[in-house]
Amino acid sequence: MLRLNGINWKVTNLGSNTLLLEPMILDGHLEYIHQFYQQIESEPISEIVDVIPAYKSIALFYQSTKENVIEILKQIDWTSLNAKTEQHHIVEVDYDLGLDWNRVCEVSKLSKSEIIERHAGTKYTVAMIGFLPGFIFLKGLELSISVPRLENPRTAIPAGSIGIGGNQTGIYSLESPGGWNIIGKTTHQFFNMKNDPPISISPGDSLTFNPVNS
């Protein structure tokens, strides 16, 4: 058990040089994980070479001893976190480029325009980025428009596709296989291999969709 940022974290080993940290709280995990992530991003620790923030835990990859990394973590000053501001992104979506409208309307028993209204009327939080390069998981989807994933995932979903998968919505910023219901497409490029870092959005940021016709 480790006390960081005012709460207790469970610490376990995930392989030889990886720690898994889980906030030991009943809810609000994501907020603490995002604060942890923002802290590491804004004041990098050279011993920590990579991180994976997820819904209820964050993995830390280190080049040092476990004891040393834990000592370093204990010394983080969390008070400077208040000074940081999350970015807000407005993403233009052409909902006419959706591929699964029939299914989404059928499951939700709502019309396309009602679904668009609800999907674009919500402010989302970027929960995490992964499982594949640049896939943006958004938290906050209205329950009335949640639709189970496709039984047979597509082998290729074009870059920029916006999907609904269960009670989440997300953006495929690179072409990839996937099983989410595609309801629209954006021309906004979040992922550009030529930039470092190649993605211009971060866990903890907020995002809204703006319907457009292309």
Add this chain to the structure above:
Amino acid sequence: MGSLTVIKSGFMSTIQDRGRIGYRRIGVPVSGAMDTKSMRDANKIVGNAESTPVVEHTFYGGIYLFNTISIISITGASCNPTINGRLVNQYEAIKVEKGDELEIHYPKRGCRSYLAIQGRLRIPLVMNSCSTYLPGKFGGFKGRAIQKSDVIFWDDDLNQIATQLFQKGEIPYFSTKIKVNISAGPEFDLLSEHAADRLFSISFKVHPQSNRMGIRLTGASISIINFDMVSSPVIPGIIQLPPSGNPIILMNDAQTIGGYPRIGIMKESELWRLGQLKAGDCISFKLA
């Protein structure tokens, strides 16, 4: 500057190095050589730094025409390499002449062979690595496997470290039956005592659908209590148990986040051995 021309494509030949570090936070897998030991050995033999990019051949490797005099080595799977039709040794530095044709054959043992060339391949860095990540179509040679007519260039005028000689005893033997040490993963406790016993007593078979993302195991299904798991971080070496009950060992190109129980974790230092497993080979687990 040296160069070669691919005159026959392999089954899947890609450029790999130690992989991408620092980009998992945005969902980019590590990638890199599946058998890191053979990559390092190949480089040491020709006097390169250990993680210099190499060519990784899965199964049949193809035919290369060398356009310049070069120093090369071939390690990993026993693939009976030939130059102009004559067998050459693996695990030793070989001087090839301009016009020589090197063929990497289908392996007798193991799954992946590695070709190192003295010098440094001219492959652009993508997120600090030359490794090919095929699903994302980036890294390595134009984000794809190398194929017929490709020309690969390298700088051969670098300061080389002395080439290293390998003794017979240092050459790994790739068995078709291996036993690996694992430690309990975060969701290990979801296994009943009976299921845990099975995990450590069964000899699993490698499924033909195994690839650089993961090694799928069959042979016996391990039951697990129904559990709605929240997507959590995963790394190469994690043993996931999907509802089918057939474990999957995640490998270099695995996703960064997964939703299946993580029942075990392999030691990173042993992971390279899995890079040589092919369909039908057997693997069993021992609790470290």
